[in-house]
Amino acid sequence: MSFLLPIQLIFLTFLLFAGSRAFLRLKEGNITLGAFLFWVGLWILATFSVLDPEFTSFMAKKIGIGRGTDVVIYISIALLFYLIFRTNVMMENLKHEITKLTTEIALLKNLKGKKKKYNR
Numbered sequence: 794m795s796f797l798l799p800i801q802l803i804f805l806t807f808l809l810f811a812g813s814r815a816f817l818r819l820k821e822g823n824i825t826l827g828a829f830l831f832w833v834g835l836w837i838l839a840t841f842s843v844l845d846p847e848f849t850s851f852m853a854k855k856i857g858i859g860r861g862t863d864v865v866i867y868i869s870i871a872l873l874f875y876l877i878f879r880t881n882v883m884m885e886n887l888k889h890e891i892t893k894l895t896t897e898i899a900l901l902k903n904l905k906g907k908k909k910k911y912n913r
Contacts, residue, residue, distance in 0.1 A: 804843045812836045835872075
């Protein structure tokens with residue numbers, strides 16, 4: 794029987810924690826079912842990689858990359874770039890919403906100020 798290395802236990806603890814956070818966010822309604830499935834799928838793949846490091850080598854050979862470590866790094870970098878892109882899009886949308894709301898509030902205050910002026 795093989796035992797888990799300390800680093801594997803640390804990673805597995807983190808992955809369980811991350812999965813529980815995703816579940817709680819879904820339960821609270823802070824993320825969609827699609828986002829939840831994405832994150833849980835990612836954590837499950839990571840769990841396979843932690844429990845059986847040869848899994849990454851198997852996946853690397855399937856897609857034509859030499860080492861398992863390389864495939865993890867390539868996928869991680871691509872995923873990080875995608876998540877940064879999504880975050881930037883969300884921030885731009887928030888900027889536009891804030892600008893729109895600020896303009897509407899200013900116009901409403903201006904309109905109320907004019908009504909008070911004419912009602913005297």
